[in-house]
Amino acid sequence: MATSISATGLRGGPRSSFHGSWGTSLMGEEYSILAKSVPTGIRVAKPIRLQPMMKNVNEGKGIFAPVVVATRNIIGKKRFNQLRGKAIALHSQVITEFCKSIGADSKQRQGLIRLAKKNGEWLGFLA
Numbered sequence: 001m002a003t004s005i006s007a008t009g010l011r012g013g014p015r016s017s018f019h020g021s022w023g024t025s026l027m028g029e030e031y032s033i034l035a036k037s038v039p040t041g042i043r044v045a046k047p048i049r050l051q052p053m054m055k056n057v058n059e060g061k062g063i064f065a066p067v068v069v070a071t072r073n074i075i076g077k078k079r080f081n082q083l084r085g086k087a088i089a090l091h092s093q094v095i096t097e098f099c100k101s102i103g104a105d106s107k108q109r110q111g112l113i114r115l116a117k118k119n120g121e122w123l124g125f126l127a
Contacts, residue, residue: 062124069127091116 072080092113099109120126 062122062127065124065127068124 095112095116096109099112
């Protein structure tokens with residue numbers, strides 16, 4: 001009487017449909033065919049990264065926006081941005097001097113500069 005040994009090693013247990021060994025599953029010819037089929041020089045393109053846009057959400061809005069846009073169109077974008085940069089720098093200096101005179105720390109100064117930027121956007125100065 002023949003007894004069967006299952007994959008678990010117990011007699012009379014469930015039978016396994018596995019009839020090979022793990023060691024020969026990817027050895028010999030099959031391995032070399034598989035190795036040759038894998039490309040060796042895969043080129044992956046760099047992902048396209050969009051440039052961050054520092055755009056004003058209130059562009060064209062605000063009571064001073066039409067004056068700002070008309071001035072930019074008259075004197076040109078490059079000159080306009082230079083003047084705007086100088087005005088912002090002067091305004092930041094005024095805020096800094098004010099903070100020094102009242103004894104505010106740098107964190108409070110940064111908060112005032114951020115508030116000035118928000119107000120400038122809201123009024124249309126940054127249109």
